[in-house]
Amino acid sequence: MDFLFVQFLNGLASASSLFLVASGLSIIFGVTRIVNFAHGAFYMLGAYIAYTLTQHLTGVVGFWTALLLAALIVAALGALIEMTLLRRIYDAPELFQLLATFGLTLMVEDLVVMIWGPMELLGPRAPGLEGAVPVFGQLFPAYDFVLIALGPVVLGGLWLLFKKTRWGVLVRAATQDRTMVSALGVNQSWLFTSVFALGIFLAALGGAVQIPREAVHHMMDLQIIVEVFVVVVIGGLGNVFGAFLAAVIISELNAFGILLFPKISLVLVFLVMAVVLVVRPHGLLGKAESDSRPAIGTAIEPFRRFGTRGRNAMVAVLLGLALVPLFAGNYLMSVGTELLIFALFAASLHLMMGVGGMVSFGHAAYFGLGAYGAGLLVKYLGAPMEAALVAGPVLAVAGAILFGWFCVRLSGVYLAMLTLAFAQIVWSIMFQWYDVTGGDNGILGIWPSRWASDPMVFYYVTLALCAACIYAIRRIVFSPFGYAVRGCRDSVMRAESIGIDRQRIQWLAFTLAGTFAGIAGTLYAYLKGSVFPDVVGIPTSVDGLVMVLLGGLQTVGGPIVGAAAYKALSIWMTSQIDFWKLVLGALIVVLVIAFPEGIAGFWQRRVSPLFRRSETEEEAIP
Amino acid sequence: MTALVVQDLRKSFGGVEAAKGITFTVAESELLALIGPNGAGKSTCFNMLNGQLKPDSGSIKLFGQEIVGKRPREVWRMGVGRTFQITATFGSMTVIENVQMALLSHHRRLRAMIPFAGDLYRDEAWELLELVGMADQAGRACGTLAYGDLKRLELAIALANQPRVLLMDEPTAGMAPRERVQLMQLTADIVRARGVSVLFTEHDMDVVFTHADRVMVLNRGELIAQGSPQEVRNNSDVQSIYLGSGALYGAEPAMEASA
Numbered sequence: 020m021d022f023l024f025v026q027f028l029n030g031l032a033s034a035s036s037l038f039l040v041a042s043g044l045s046i047i048f049g050v051t052r053i054v055n056f057a058h059g060a061f062y063m064l065g066a067y068i069a070y071t072l073t074q075h076l077t078g079v080v081g082f083w084t085a086l087l088l089a090a091l092i093v094a095a096l097g098a099l100i101e102m103t104l105l106r107r108i109y110d111a112p113e114l115f116q117l118l119a120t121f122g123l124t125l126m127v128e129d130l131v132v133m134i135w136g137p138m139e140l141l142g143p144r145a146p147g148l149e150g151a152v153p154v155f156g157q158l159f160p161a162y163d164f165v166l167i168a169l170g171p172v173v174l175g176g177l178w179l180l181f182k183k184t185r186w187g188v189l190v191r192a193a194t195q196d197r198t199m200v201s202a203l204g205v206n207q208s209w210l211f212t213s214v215f216a217l218g219i220f221l222a223a224l225g226g227a228v229q230i231p232r233e234a235v236h237h238m239m240d241l242q243i244i245v246e247v248f249v250v251v252v253i254g255g256l257g258n259v260f261g262a263f264l265a266a267v268i269i270s271e272l273n274a275f276g277i278l279l280f281p282k283i284s285l286v287l288v289f290l291v292m293a294v295v296l297v298v299r300p301h302g303l304l305g306k307a308e309s310d311s312r313p314a315i316g317t318a319i320e321p322f323r324r325f326g327t328r329g330r331n332a333m334v335a336v337l338l339g340l341a342l343v344p345l346f347a348g349n350y351l352m353s354v355g356t357e358l359l360i361f362a363l364f365a366a367s368l369h370l371m372m373g374v375g376g377m378v379s380f381g382h383a384a385y386f387g388l389g390a391y392g393a394g395l396l397v398k399y400l401g402a403p404m405e406a407a408l409v410a411g412p413v414l415a416v417a418g419a420i421l422f423g424w425f426c427v428r429l430s431g432v433y434l435a436m437l438t439l440a441f442a443q444i445v446w447s448i449m450f451q452w453y454d455v456t457g458g459d460n461g462i463l464g465i466w467p468s469r470w471a472s473d474p475m476v477f478y479y480v481t482l483a484l485c486a487a488c489i490y491a492i493r494r495i496v497f498s499p500f501g502y503a504v505r506g507c508r509d510s511v512m513r514a515e516s517i518g519i520d521r522q523r524i525q526w527l528a529f530t531l532a533g534t535f536a537g538i539a540g541t542l543y544a545y546l547k548g549s550v551f552p553d554v555v556g557i558p559t560s561v562d563g564l565v566m567v568l569l570g571g572l573q574t575v576g577g578p579i580v581g582a583a584a585y586k587a588l589s590i591w592m593t594s595q596i597d598f599w600k601l602v603l604g605a606l607i608v609v610l611v612i613a614f615p616e617g618i619a620g621f622w623q624r625r626v627s628p629l630f631r632r633s634e635t636e637e638e639a640i641p
Numbered sequence: 642m643t644a645l646v647v648q649d650l651r652k653s654f655g656g657v658e659a660a661k662g663i664t665f666t667v668a669e670s671e672l673l674a675l676i677g678p679n680g681a682g683k684s685t686c687f688n689m690l691n692g693q694l695k696p697d698s699g700s701i702k703l704f705g706q707e708i709v710g711k712r713p714r715e716v717w718r719m720g721v722g723r724t725f726q727i728t729a730t731f732g733s734m735t736v737i738e739n740v741q742m743a744l745l746s747h748h749r750r751l752r753a754m755i756p757f758a759g760d761l762y763r764d765e766a767w768e769l770l771e772l773v774g775m776a777d778q779a780g781r782a783c784g785t786l787a788y789g790d791l792k793r794l795e796l797a798i799a800l801a802n803q804p805r806v807l808l809m810d811e812p813t814a815g816m817a818p819r820e821r822v823q824l825m826q827l828t829a830d831i832v833r834a835r836g837v838s839v840l841f842t843e844h845d846m847d848v849v850f851t852h853a854d855r856v857m858v859l860n861r862g863e864l865i866a867q868g869s870p871q872e873v874r875n876n877s878d879v880q881s882i883y884l885g886s887g888a889l890y891g892a893e894p895a896m897e898a899s900a
Contacts, residue, residue, distance in 0.1 A: 322733075324759065495754050502758040503751045506731050506742055513729040516691065517798060518717040518746040527752070 021155035030274030035170035038266035039225030049257030059244030065223025097219030125604030142230030255305020365582035367535035376508030381442025387555030389540025394462035415537020423529030461551035650699035677859035722799030743801035
């Protein structure tokens, strides 16, 4: 009993930091409609800078000054980034902002290693609060009592700020209706910058107060960002009280989940999130988004079928790919195989996201299920490659059918967060269910059959399968079903009013996208000869997002270009450059600002019309 | 035979009664106007008719079949087409593809994955576009159309299902005066040729009194008058509640039935 109470206090102490970060994200989202992926990075920066400052500022006053100063410095940095970067892309679709902030995250991860090194850093204990206080005979760190109080204090402060100050009123007004606020003559730029700075301040403070509790390391950002996403989604985006409530719920779930269900503790949090979202689609205290932005892709040009030139170009590309083994060595061929696999992965994500308007933060789930499907078949049934290639993706199909049923009940950001939750559930199962999946030891020995074991043969097998699947996706996009999917994205109201069953159509599209991702995953398992939980990890999902967005949502071929470009770049950079994340991140940021329509979109809009002049309009009207 | 029989339709939002027992019928091939000041409950009434809103009580029968409790897409399948007050079309498709989409749904080909959608029902779509005078813009992206053209496109989409009843929510809102009369004339012609019944709401009294066979007046959730345009215009209740002093639409109609 006593132990449980202390565990409860433990949960509360963790909740405070989580709440600080989540409320920052929530406030930023409420006003600017930006889902700030870099929020975790700012949290991490807050912790690192606080660590450095506490090395110089000592004593009680010094310690707390250092924490506050660290948060202020990071907030100033945030304001600077908002003014120079984000301000340029407020009008872009929300995903581009996500991409830009993801680029920032990559940069910060490497900068942190460059400045502070890759080692974990142990911060000082808070002066005067080093000891522990006995609670019902159990020892409880004195500092954690301060943290427990901090959450409610900040919540109260935010409440006063929003209720009692003119600035707060403006923020609340902007959260409800940005257009109206600007029509009333409020300086939007200044409001956005200050809101962003406040949000970042809260994130950095959340990181700074953690240093006496846990070691500072360069992977804190992804860890916290997932939890924060979960918190804001459960609490309701844009609602600070919701964020507090959810932070407490999540932290207590974590604290007790470990005790009660050690095997599925990780799954528990995401399960709760999934249930909340299905029962209350806008979170516990959230409201439906008032000015839902046009779904991605609504403002874009119609997809175009290939003309004769396009078809010829595709045949040429395919022939070129078939000739690759003639001059490429084994290493280059395996790189090529990987590119093909990710092209299919990106194309499957595009089917769901670009065509279907269902943004997925967790497409890795189906990729990973396909890979594990093959892995488990080999491990337990000793299945040959031919059988596993067919049966492996079945696991992905099952996952997509199950998760899709929940996901299509939601839309927009909430749908995206739910896909993330399901991907994390899959990851947790693969990671924690040691007896079956081997945990982080993965499954080894997934080798192609003898006839396909030569890298060249496997390359051709992959090329044939991926080309066939991508062709199938393309046919689907231009089929009646593809049109129906696109219709549901463009206008739900119109779709329903001409007899289209939106949920069914989207569910089917979701399942198809999962299936193709699963096929890619199975091939990937055979390419690597093994499967590890990483294939289901967030980085894999984000890679997919980056590929699709980089290639451009507006074109059917874009994601394939994006996949090839991004994967080639990241494979090359990881082998050549020490701080490849920094370069890659900066590149993503620059690309988002320079080509908000993506590589292929840029091509279609700017370059291709120059050629098309000569070609007559093939789509002539009868 | 009557196309639509609406009986004692009620709906309240919180304390506001948006429909306090609305009863009316729509005859076959009839152009019936539903008018009333802002907030009278016109849109609520429309949303109940196509299944978007579930009424608290009452019944709506389409050629004897109950509509209440059905979803919009089921109501559409029963033969009720609808155009929206604020147009809703598929912005990433061309004009003709929008109509083809409706035809694909009408022919129940939505889950076909093999054929190219662009090749299906193209002639049929083309005819519908010609009917509403949009054929010259068939290849344009829908997102780039002028508002009046979107309204005409919506009409083509609604007709694709060969509806028996057409609900048009402010079909001419946002159009230039001349366009309005043209669109309603077009609608009237199509409707009479195809035997479709039309229920429409409208703020432009020129349009209403020129084209409607019958007019109903809704105020605060209640029908306060119905009859021929002439009768409604002369109804003193309507004049005082809806038309103010009535000076504008006095005994002598101000209808220049625009050239």
